[in-house]
Amino acid sequence: MTAPREEVLLRHGNATRVAHWAVAIAFVALFLSGLALFHPFFFWISALFGGGPFLRILHPFAGVALVLVFYPYAAAHLRDNRWLPVDGRWVRNMGAYMRNEHPDVGETHKYNAGQKLMYWSMIPILALLLLTGLLVWQPWIAPHVPAGVRRAAGLLHAVGAFVMFVGIGIHVYAAIWTKGSIDAMIRGTVSGAWARFHHPAWYREMTGREPR
């Protein structure tokens, strides 16, 4: 039996959406300020942060703020991101999925395998960035850290940031590509049809009805 057209499901609650956009703002601030320090070509971005010295002061605080919001946010969604047997099927069909060929990826739950891979890659990368960032934090922590350790921390921080922002770039594009997902993160809701198509198992859990 077809569900009514106007069916609406709550996908992201208020707390989730606030946490998501708080993390997003911190990410943008960290990306821009980090990029200014990463390559001299982008040093002009420091003007957006009140100049080089103030950018250097702000960047670590933004990083700590990000971590303080991100980990509780991630913890709250741990259950939905556990790796399930069905996720292997999504991974095997990833190419066709990305070619927009609508392959049969099995009955995905609240998050598909791509989203879960993003989730699980961000957790260690942010920990690495936090640790290496703390080690070079002037003027409090860095003076007590040996120069060799700070060089290594600087290198790992740059590599970690690169990996993270490539990942975030993919995440942002995937959200633009998958129609309805940005609306879902802004207003919190998706249509029943959207849920049936993208996350059939989650649809069943939410409504008790069969997705197809």
Added chain:
Amino acid sequence: MALQSLDVRNVSARTSPPPSARTTLEVAKLIDVSRCIGCKACQSACMEWNDLRDEIGVNAGAYTNPPDLSDQSWTLMRFTEEEIDGQLRWLILKEGCLHCAEPGCLKACPAPGAIVQYASGIVDFHEEDCIGCGDCIAGCPFDIPRLSRRDSKVYKCTLCSDRVAVGLEPACVKTCPTMAISFGSKTDMRFAAEERLPDLRERGFAHAAVYDPPGVGGTHVLYVLPHGDRPEAYGLPRDPRLGGVLRLWRSGTARTAGVVTLFSVLVAGILHYMRRGPLEVPPERPGGKEA
């Protein structure tokens, strides 16, 4: 210490080469440790010329005073007691920036123009462009730059770049009463240093040597060390190098490749969207099945 009158060889975090048509004389300061009596006149002269006043500290049980370099002490007499060949030796080293030909501080610095290497070989910090990240301290193989707690800028010996620019010798050189410090062209100073060695060896310092470490491309502050086989006894690293980690961390090629990769993700997204279109929910057939 900004000095536009000096010709520039290298600038921190630059995207294009600095103007480098003119070639000027490469200078060097020679510190003959064997002639140093530890009077600290050079320390005073440095304070006087640069208008620096360090905090009055406490006696830490050695002649070294203040106990370490700081934003207010750009040079320091380091006194160490070492047993060398069964004899107690009282070693004195005039500590300060060595003005490396390949400066680790400049390589590590992310702030455009904050560290400048002049054609003369002087490595100078332009504090007005310093952002206070302290990366230069991590990049220095000699642990010389010091971050000020007051203004979060990094300071070190300028080799009196302001004096050198107008044809004067550095303040410490001018004041040294035993002429343990001399100043001139790098070639002359290297020659004078080498010339000093036979005399020292004759006087029993069999391992006397010139300290001009090749790992950093040589320095523009040279030492004549009576116990040249043991530089670490004076507090100098035996074989200072920039090291692979610093080179990889600050590799311009790697960073540019990183930025290009990052932006190619953006381009790939645009192309993907143009070719494949958005992922949309297909219209449902009456039976509820995908059309």
